[in-house]
Amino acid sequence: MSSIPPEINREMRGHTFYPTEADSIPPLYAQDSKGKDAIAYVHYFGPALDAYVTEYDPKTGEAFGWVMLNNDLPNAELGYIDLPAYESYSYKAIWPFAERDLHFDPKPLRECIAEVERRFGA
Known part of the structure; x- marks a missing residue:
């Protein structure tokens, strides 16, 4: 059994990155047939990232949802999200690559x- 790595950017970020039990996110494949009607439970953002998590495996940190990388709206898509990779990456060692939206x-x-x-004028 694998487990998610420790949060290496937690002090810089100032909050817990990974979803908690309180978020009540369904497991992977639970909303499989819903597409864009699936419920997003967590939002992550960064300098060039928006990710909305609809399903999550707390043992591995793997999630599923909608992701836009590099502010590239035309190529944003539903797919698997490697949350440990997002958590551990930092942009120029100043800003964590991804932060959790605590008000979502x-x-x-x-x-x-x-x-x-709407934000991108599409």
């Missing part, structure tokens, strides 16, 4: 994507 409330992925599209 669960909502349908469709609404999250619409918010990102």
Whole structure:
């Protein structure tokens, strides 16, 4: 059994990165047939990242959801998310690559994507 690595950027970030039991995120494949109607439970953001998590495996840190990298909205997609990689990467050793949005409330992925599209003028 593997487990997620310790949070190496926790002190710099100032908050817990990984989802907790309180987030009540379904396990992988639980919302498989819902597509953009799946509920997003956690939002991560960074200098060029938006990721909305709909499913999560706390043993591995693997998640599933919608991800936009490098502010590339046309190529954003549903897919697997390696949360340990996002947690451990830092941008120029100043800003963690990804931070957890502590004010995010669960909502349908469709609404999250619409918010990102409005922000980018799409």
